[in-house]
Amino acid sequence: MMESGSNIRRAGPLTYRGRAIPETTTDQRLLDRRGPADWVHTDPWRVLRIQSEFVEGFGLLSEVGRAVSVFGSARTKPDNPHYKLGETIGAKLAEAGYTVITGGGPGMMEAANKGAQGVGGTSIGLGIELPFEQSLNDYIDMGVTFRYFFVRKTMFVKYSQAFVVLPGGFGTLDELFESITLVQTGKVTRFPVILVGSRFWGGLRDWIRQTLLSEGVISPDDPDLMYLTDDADEVVDIIRKAHVDLARREFEAEQVHETAQDVEAAERAEG
Template sequence: MTESRKIRRAGPLTYHGSAIPDTTTDQRLLDRRGPTDWVHTDPWRVMRIQSEFVEGFGLLSEVGRAVSVFGSARTKPGTPNYALGERVGARLAEAGYSVITGGGPGTMEAANKGAQEAGGHSIGLGIELPFEQSLNGYIDMGVTFRYFFVRKTMFVKYSQAFVVLPGGFGTLDELFESVTLVQTGKVTRFPVVLVGSKFWGGLVDWVRSTLLDEGVISPDDPDLITVTDDPDEVVEIIRKAHVSLARRDFELERVAEEGLAAGNGANGAE
């Protein structure tokens, strides 16, 4: 047994040594191989899933304004990307936003550290993995989930923006899921900001050329993503987006009220 598998956290549970399960909770939920006893056990999994939602809602319901920051767990302290994560976390905290990350090492740790050292509120939403990845030491509030889809719901429900720093498959998953939610109107208040033009430039060019040329996205879809290298601009982009959305909401409410008043006036005239 390797050193990294000596501890496993699964939600509120902690396993040590030989007690560590061979599979994760997500694997057991999604794997359809084996006997058909899943027919009898899956309904009971709903209770565990429900409890994770309750725990997440209970932890985050009073957080206030928050921004989810995504990035690689493999980013090392002392590297430019780690320093970038610290600056982003600090600027968000100074602007009054709580910083929510996946709670792990690397960029996540950097953003949590920057937020905490700037006097802000630092939150970590961890996940049970086959290898141990404990919550980093710069978190004021944290929870470790068993199920990815529950964790992703928390990122979306309690954030007002997504900030995406350089990362791998997990970061790409979080990026494209967030863009899809905005594109389809499932969420309406989520500016998506990519930090690092050199890292993200090729991907953005591919979106603007190949995807658009093939007609698989709409002409306005590339504008759902903003790219910057400046942590101060990250905050400004988020602020401007929220001001624009607030104005839109105000205008929609005004039009609705005028329409209601006009309808009431017409009814009175009759």
């Protein structure tokens, strides 16, 4: 018999049911400064738990190959046009040879996973322990549920070659702006960030240009760090072009390096 979402919670590899479900999540207990002083003495043990989550995530994703992370709302229903677009994008990414990685939940995440799995692609879900139950969707080939948001975010960034951002709420905005910040600061250089849905995201893009840029709090080129499209094929084309450009730059840099080594060796021989 299926159990209702309110009677089960998954936290990493652990599963709680019924009265055993903790009143708070692991993240809440880590960040909450209230409580008895002996709480402080449990932090060293939390470090080991955090370490284990990194090991689990790296172990799951280390051999996935080329991958794209797709973000979007967990609240979007299958009859929403955004859901169908997410499913189409997931399918086209898989057909182009990319593994599709999502947050593993319902809504737009489910749509992208469903699209990828439906055409025989690899579909991965990286879930998170929440106060309310949100289990991994049914269209995932490999999945893991994390306790800590920051570990989960590391996995999205480390193993993706692009971010595709479908319509979503606060969580989606969080992932969007974190990825843009990483690109802006040069922490990551290998992937484009693509907003899908001009009616949904157009106002945000205009605000960035008209307010942030005009106030001088971002650089003139920063708005161009994000692409905006409504077309699933264009999503794939943007990613492919970005990777071709990156491969060319890496090849040219390697050629320069090899030439410099040859010149240095020749000079040593002459000396």
